[in-house]
Amino acid sequence: MDNRSASLHSDIDTVLNNYDYDFAEVEIAVLGNGHINNTYKLTTPEVEFVLQQINHDVFPKTAELSSNAQKINLHLQRQKNIGNYPLSIPQQILSKTGETYSKVGTNYWRLMEFISNSYTLEEVESPEQAALVANAFAEFSCTLSDFPVEELAVIIEDFHDISFRMRQLNEAVENDLQDRLSSCQTLVNFCLDQQDFINHVIDISKKLPLHVTHNDTKINNLLFTEGDTPCAVIDLDTCMPGLLMHDFGDMVRTCCSNLAEDDTNIDAMIIKLDIFSALIQSYQNAFGTKMSALEKDSLIVGTKSVPFSLGTRFLTDYLNGDSYFQVSREKHNLDRAFNQIQLFILLCEAEPELIKLAMQA
Structure with missing residues (x-):
């Protein structure tokens, strides 16, 4: 030893x-x-x-x-x-x-x-499985809908605050600590040009009620039992007052792209619309009348804002010298940033279809 x-x-x-x-x-x-x-x-x-x-x-x-x-x-x-x-x-x-x-x-x-005979999964493999994932996370927040959120501490300040993330990016651009701006100027310009979208996120966020949200709604934060049936929500470290659109957006981000978040082959990226359909219909149905019409509309906004915000965070960290996210290769954070912004672009392009699928719930 x-x-x-x-x-x-x-x-x-x-x-x-x-x-x-x-x-x-x-x-x-x-x-x-x-x-x-x-x-x-x-x-x-x-x-x-x-x-x-x-x-x-x-x-x-x-x-x-x-x-x-x-x-x-x-x-x-x-x-x-x-x-x-x-x-x-x-x-x-x-x-x-x-x-x-x-x-x-x-x-x-x-x-x-420890829940005996339980296990985790790393990837959603079918619409049926996606529906189970969305239902489990929805059951979690829905059951907590009458919990007084003010009793919970905010574990990470400004975690989903898009204004804060853009201020961080602007500061990183202005300082350019590692002399890396020239290698990503086009991506920086694209992010800074999304002010209309950013304003829309800010506006709708002010109108939405706070829930107890998980804030890390990946499939591997569920436990499964035999037959790949979800049996528990785990990893409550980031649970705090939040908006449903961010929990749903993170599910879409991690389930609906055909590529890992650091895959550089972004021209091959597609949105798995069958997975998205299963996620949004199951999530909305689990909440039923406990989700307002505005909150339902916000789910599509969250679908786009979560990868956009994370993309800007990766880009900020790249400019600052990779001081937050762990990296395993040169330009790893920049690759992640390009990947997540490409996902944002594809989701924006697919928005009419996403809205149509959401209305089928």
Whole structure:
């Protein structure tokens, strides 16, 4: 065992001492492929757990993060107990002192229930599967529609604020810290020229009600059971007050392109309209009358604004020297930016068809 592994096991042993369970015999295995938090599966002779080390560089509000998750889980459990929520809720395990997290040195950890025989998927493979994904995330926010959102902390300030993202881009362009502007001037100009769209996003955002939103609605943030049936929504780190259009837009962004978000072959990009149709119809139907007409209209806006905003964030990070998103090759963030802006362009071009599909719900 190398020094790093020994230190990790020592930290985990210290964390587990904070809980009222017998961890004398425990197997530890890496769980999932997340890029932010370190997550492990713990197996004892009696029970299985998930142990997660929260990345407090990305999530400095670690106490608020676990508090948000606790409030959400307890509300969902109450609704499940009276038959109003169909999915499982992996609860956080409280420490001996009643805390939702444990701190060892400068690191924050939390222990959670593990749902036996569950697994994650990385890609939506059919319209039927897309409908299940949209329904699960919609059930999550819909069941929380009567939760007082003001009780949740904002974990990442201005996360979906398009004005903030454009200010960041303008600042990066003005400073040009890495002398990279000349290599992406055309893309920068295109983004800055979208002011009419940006104004529309700002205007509609002011009129929409806040919900408890997940803010990372990828398929791999669902657990599935046999038959690829969703059984739980997981990874509540970014749950906070937000708009439904952003949750839906992120689903479309991650499910409806035929390319990975860093694929450079953007001329081959297409929108999977059959997947989009399944997503929007299932999402709207799950909410029923709890979604207003304006919120339904906003879903199409979110479909476009999420890849546009993320594209500008990738572009900003490229100009600033790749200080936020992890990169594995030269111009990786620029490739991502081109990819996401191409997705935005295709979604704008397809908007009449998207609206027609949305009206079929």
